[in-house]
Amino acid sequence: MAADEEAQQRATDRVTNLPGQPPGSFQHYSGYIQLQTQNEKAMFYWFFEAQTEPALKPLVIWLNGGPGCSSVAFGAAQEIGPFLMGNAVINDQTDTLGIVDYAWSHGIISDKLYQSLKADCEDFKLPHTSSRCNDQLKAFFDAFSGIDIFNIYSPVCVLNFSATTNSSNLEDIQSTFDPCVNNYVRKYFNQKEVQRALHANVTNLPYPYTLCSSQLTKWTDSPSTVLPTISKLLDAGMRIWTYSGDADARVPVTSTRYSVNKLGLPVMEEWRPWFYKRQVAGWVETYDKGLTLTTIRGGGHQAVLSARDWSLSLFTSFLQH
Structure with missing residues (x-):
């Protein structure tokens, strides 16, 4: 243009x-x-x-x-x-x-x-x-x-x-x-x-x-898993952080961890807390190929809404790494 x-x-x-x-x-x-x-x-x-x-x-x-x-x-x-x-x-x-x-x-x-x-x-x-x-x-x-x-x-x-x-x-x-x-x-x-x-x-x-649209109540095109897509992106050299609020009742952290484990990636740094202003803001685990799994303490399904400061800190860290 x-x-x-x-x-x-x-x-x-x-x-x-x-x-x-x-x-x-x-x-x-x-x-x-x-x-x-x-x-x-x-x-x-x-x-x-x-x-x-x-x-x-x-x-x-x-x-x-x-x-x-x-x-x-x-x-x-x-x-x-x-x-x-x-x-x-x-x-x-x-x-x-x-x-x-x-x-x-x-x-x-x-x-x-x-x-x-x-x-x-x-x-x-x-x-x-x-x-x-x-x-x-x-x-x-x-x-x-x-x-x-x-x-x-x-x-x-x-x-x-x-x-x-x-x-x-x-x-x-x-x-x-x-x-x-x-x-x-x-x-x-x-x-x-x-x-x-x-x-x-x-x-x-x-x-x-x-x-939300009321016309998509019978939407069935959702893939059973996006893990193959994530694998392709990691293989292409992209850095991916996936996060879950630990109070999310729709997508619980346990389910997210099971899914990530199915990728079969070696763990580079094991499960550990991360901090914001000297408080535990969540937990994090780092995998091979640039994948990181994090949780946000107290975060619900809309984690950014229910834990604004910790979510912003997490995103800022992503940009700075």
Whole structure:
């Protein structure tokens, strides 16, 4: 993409009047990226620049699962994004946003890209998902050049990506998390002013925005295991850290350890605690080929939400190794 086209794309997608956004030094962009390999298909993205030296920071791509759940409603609005929907609840003003203390765009951390996969149900089969992800990342790097490093949340996404690059304590949870946050996120993103500010819903869909799609209740395309995919990525020289919250009732640590053990990799450093501010924040074991298994103490299924400070420390460590 030519420099003038890149500048025009950035200017068009820059978010300048998001309702309730407090003053801040970072810029963010959102809109639709057309997919080159699938006619009339587009994917929505929301990209936050790091708050300091964004050109020097890696790009983090966060994908929520579900299946069919929105990375915008969960990743951006609840887990690692800079805005706190909880303040809107406290003030009874759904157009007022707070700032998250442990957002992943703060300080030395990273740029972030959230993808929201909105397409026909048939397109959620794994080959289509991987192809769409590949297309969107290529288009994104065309529009936002100069980003050299990126980290991928989904192994299915990164497997076929071929773009050229160089490559808390519980008291804290009570003060930052409202159990009704899903309701407020839904209400906020259904406001027409919010959708216009984010350059979203340009086709005026006849149904409201939901956090997860109700059309994927019978989705059966999930692989029985992603271990072969992880093996391929490790063999290609990629460094992988997998983490589990030790209070996760859906994906318990025991299950994760059994799965990792099936890879048959030699243990380089045995099970041991890791620390944050002189507290045990979790446990870690290091394997051959660059695989690391970690736990986050007190983390639930959304570990980043229930243990924000420890999760951020873990991610920062990943970037610095």
